Amino acid sequence: MKRLLLLVLFIPCALSAQTGQSSKNLAEALTAHLLHLEADPNQVASIANFSFTRDAGTFNLKNGKIYLTKPFHDKVVAAIFIGEGTFSMTPPTQIEREHLARFYKTQSLEKKFTSLFLIFNDSTLTEFQLKNTFSIAEISSEVNDLLKAHCRYIADKDYECLSDDNSEILNALLNLKHSPLFYASITDRTSGSLSGSISPLSATSWSSDPLFFEINPYDVENVTLMRRNANGKFQFSKEIISMFSEKSYSSLPIYLRSQHKDMFRVNRYTANCRLGKDIELDAVTEIEVEPYKSETEWLYFYLFYKLKVDSVLFNGQRASFYKPYESSEIWEDSYERTSCWIQSDDLFKSGSKSIIKIFYKGEIIERIDNDFLIRASTSWLPLAYTTYPTTKMYDITFIYPSHYKLACTGSKKSENTNKGWTTSQWVTKNPLPSFSFNIGFFRSYKIKNERIPEIEINMSEADHLEIGAELVKEGIGTGKDMEKQVGADIANSYSFFQDMLGPNMVDKLYVTETFGQYGVSFWGLINLHWSTFQRTDESGDDELLRSHEVAHQWWGYGVTHRTYHDRWLSEAFAEYFGLWYTQIALNDNKKFFKFLNDYREHIVENRNSLFEKLIGADQEAGPIWLGTRTRTSTTEGDDDLLIYEKGAWVLHMLRNLMLDLNTMNDDRFKKMMRDFYQTYAGQTAATEDFKLVTDKHFGSDMSWFFDQWIYGSDIPKYIFSYRVIPTKEGKFKVYCRAEQKN
Ligand SMILES: [Zn+2]
Structure with a gap:
């Protein structure tokens, strides 16, 4: 019976593969339209002194011509201005003004341009038509070449689809008749004339970096200023310089400010995944979706770029979809996921919960001999873009050749083996932010201790002897019984964090070896780099790596950071708790302070060499609160420096401030961290939430501290001094003094 059902379900898949889609659907057609925009010879206007404002950005078109592009389904969505103009922008907040000044040495940007390209879903067209007269004119080839050059920055690297960081453009144009979407690409080519030779596809032909200004209807911080990525490898991608909420946002009542801007939510994934002999994925995934806004026609998901969607059923009926995919044999580092657009039905549009069933397959795991690297760690499931992290239920069944071992997020509900194939089903008992797995030729080692959940260490069978030689x-030298050495740190640090913070909801913890990232945590699943399974370094690096990832079960999954601003609540907290464990496990204060001193040196020495000063490349790093945004092509590594290392220092400073100098007791700090964890366990938390907890435990407003170290870019410089006085009882009393130097 079950087999028959499966056969029936696979029929649409076969049909789709044979017939394909005869004509382009709306998502595909709009993509093609945007990538091949042409000026409309009936819609050209001469312009003089025309200016308009979009939130913090003002455009002043001094003189030149504006060309509307040919309409898409009777709607004009883009235009290009060629002539002389200026763009000016002043961010509304001090943090953003200071950050802008780090890049452009001014808190108020002003840029001349010779061409301005616009995509809009707002009132732009009406404004243009109201104040200018459009008529027939000849279109020179330069105009269309310029259009193409601008479009290069919204396209993927092969110029086949829109890059996934421009999904809001399609999303707004496909789903909303009218929205605040406004995208501007601003360039200055004063050094060459328009008729001069220009290769429209070469970024280097621009005489100065283009800038981009956008109002994005799907973000709470919806106003962004971007520039071209300075790294040649990603020359057509953009990076954010400034990002903030629109002006009207600050007049909203507080409870409305943190409201998401999602179109729908995902409640549940139910997937059947077959990993074939060559470990390629063949999946049928059911997604339960619930609309927030009625009338949403196109649902937007991310899916790994090498996955090809065969067919989609929306509430049981064949649905239209658009998913570009890459079948090349080369694994690209430049992107992991691409857009997947799925057309909804009337039931969903009327506001009902719906089921989307997606049939897809492709490579997600890179294999090098006996080593495996999961390239699509979470995007092997279709992921919805959300303003804030959301949690979902998962029920995932894997079928794979029995000589492999598999470990997943969640709990294993069943496992059986038949004729060389293993079927195992994994379910989550509580909603989780993401689901991942690892597979390989593993040897398992289990640790059972009634105080903590069962731990299973999965070490790769192969390679260690060879690497050891x-x-x-x-x-x-190579370490002995490495699964036991790794296991001891995992179990001991788990127990340490549990004592400190209280239990979390993991009921079994899998630790697996990987050839990918140094270390990465998912709920109940930790992947550690092969090197930590080879030997334990004397520096304490391995204890720190292992315990840092264990700490994420509390900081990251127990309490999830809310936005990129709050990432330090996961990374710095995991790092500091890892350092704390390392200090105790090694019983070595020197190593603990060496880590902290090294971190401080990294922070102080960052772009601070004489050479960097001489060539003006000594840009100061931003504040912790700007999180991942502090990393750009010219400030590589700043995010790690701030979010991990400076953030760990922030916790260390708080611990010192709360220390009882008479007894050296740090219970106040421990109590505060436990309170923060237990208050927000199972929820998301923002930096402001942590500040409220510190206010409570310090018994005073800690704004001075947060303004300096989290929202500001100060560097911690403390002088520690101490005095030792012998007491009558033959003991010693130690007086410590911490003095802030800057
Ligand atoms: Zn981490």
Whole structure:
């Protein structure tokens, strides 16, 4: 019976593969339209001294011509101005003004331009038509070449679809008749004339970096200023310089300010995933979706770029979809996911919960001999873009060749093996933000201790002997019983954090070896780099790596940081708790302080060399609160420096401020961290939430501290001094003094 059902369900898939889609659907057609925009010879206007404002940005078109593009389904969605003009923008907040000044040495930007390209879903067209007269004119080839050059920055690297960081453009144009969407690409080509030779597809032909200004209807911080990525490899991608909420936002009541801007939510994933002999994925995934806004026609998901969607059923009926995919044999580092657009039905549009069933397949795991690298760690499931992290239920069944071992997020509900194939079903008991897995030729080692959940260490069978033989030649030994060494740190740090913060909801913890990232955590699943399974370094690095990832089960999954601003609540907290465990496990204060001193040196020395000063490349790093945004092509690594290392220092400073100097007791700090964890466990938390907890435990407003270290870019410089006085009882009393130097 079950087999028959499966056969019936697979029929649409086969049909789709044979017939394909005969004509382009709306999502595909609009993409093609945007990538091949042409000026409309009937819609050209001469312009003099025309200006308009979009939130903090003002455009002044001094003189030149504006060309509307040919309409898409009777609607004009883009235009280009060629002539002389200026763009000016002043961010509304001090943090953003200071950050702008780090890049452009001014808190108020003013840029001349010779061409301005616009995509809009707002009142732009009406404003243009109201104040200018459009008529027939000849279109020179330069106009269309310029259009194409501007469009290069919204396209993917092969110029086949829109890049996934421009999904809001399609989303707004496909779903909303009218919205605040406004996208501007601003360039200055004063050094060359329009008729001069220009290769429209070459970024280097621009005489200065283009800037981009956008109002994005799907973000709470919906106003952004971007520039071209300075790294040649990503020359057509953009990076954010300034990002803030629209002016009217600050007049909203507080409870409305944190409201998401999502079109729908995902409640549940139910997936059947077959990993074939070559470990390629063949999946049928059911997604339960619930609309927030009625009338949403096109649902937007991310899906790994190498996955090809065969067919989609929306509430049981064949649905239109658009999912570009890449079948090349090369694994690209430049992007992991691409857009997947799915057309909804009347039931969904009327506001009902719906089921989307997606049939897709492709490579998600890179195999090098006996080593495996999961390239699509979470985007092997279709992911919805959300303003804030959301949680979903998962029920995932994997079918795979039995010689592999598999470990997942969640709990294993069943497992059976038949004729060389293993079927295992994994379910989550509580909603989780993401779901991942790892697979390989693992040897398992289990740790059972009634105080903590069961721990299963999965170490790769192959390679360690071979690597060990190579290392011996360099005088580096290989550790004995490495699964036990890794296991001891995992179990001990788990127990340490549990005592400190209270239990979390993990009921079994899987630890697996990976050839990918150094370390990465998911709920109940930790992947650690192969090197920590080879030997334990004397520096304490391995204890820190292992315990940092364990700490994420509390900081990151127990309490989830709310936005990119709050990422330090996961990373710095995991880092500091990892350092704390390392200090206790090694019983070595020197190593603990060496880590902290190294971190401070990294922060102080960042772009601070004489050479960097001489060439003017000594840009100061931004504040912790700007999170991942502090990393750009010219400020590489700043996010790690701030979110991990400076953030760990912030916690260390708080711990010192709360220390009882008579007894050296740090219970006040421990109590505060436990309170923060238990207050927000199972929820998201923002930096402001953590500040409220510190206010409570300090018994005073801690704004001075947060303004300095979190919202400001100060660097911690403290002088520690101490005095030791012998007491009558033959003991010593130690007086410590911490003095802030800057
Ligand atoms: Zn981490």
